[in-house]
Amino acid sequence: MKTFITISTLGLVLAASGSAFAAFNDGNASQGASTLGGFNGPTQGMINTVQAALESSDDTPVTLTGHIVKALGKKDYLFKDDTGEITVEISHKRWQGQEITPSDTVQIVGEVDKDWSERDIDVDTIRKL
Numbered sequence: 001m002k003t004f005i006t007i008s009t010l011g012l013v014l015a016a017s018g019s020a021f022a023a024f025n026d027g028n029a030s031q032g033a034s035t036l037g038g039f040n041g042p043t044q045g046m047i048n049t050v051q052a053a054l055e056s057s058d059d060t061p062v063t064l065t066g067h068i069v070k071a072l073g074k075k076d077y078l079f080k081d082d083t084g085e086i087t088v089e090i091s092h093k094r095w096q097g098q099e100i101t102p103s104d105t106v107q108i109v110g111e112v113d114k115d116w117s118e119r120d121i122d123v124d125t126i127r128k129l
Helices: 002-020 050-054
Strands: 061-071 076-081 084-089 106-114 119-128
Touching (some): 050 061, 050 076, 050 119
Antiparallel strands (some): 061 076, 076 084
């Protein structure tokens, strides 16, 4: 009897859990596409220029392509693209052994850090292109 109750309970839990793991779909995705799940719908525009980053709010995600032109301190660097310059903060572990010079084009991914009167970028990843 205990085995029957255990198996029945397990069956109910497994049947109910299938809908709990379903991903949101706004109906615009093709029905034949196989995905790993997740959100499929409108997204906020990606910030991809220094000028746009300088006008963004705190914690806005950014992906910037340009050049690190000089070191400003222990973890701070001056980053430049065609639209302007901004300070980026790159911790030592983010370099991952890469040696980057001012002539190298890089892509940085991070978020805007807005303080009282200035904005900079906290870098999560940096990649030489």
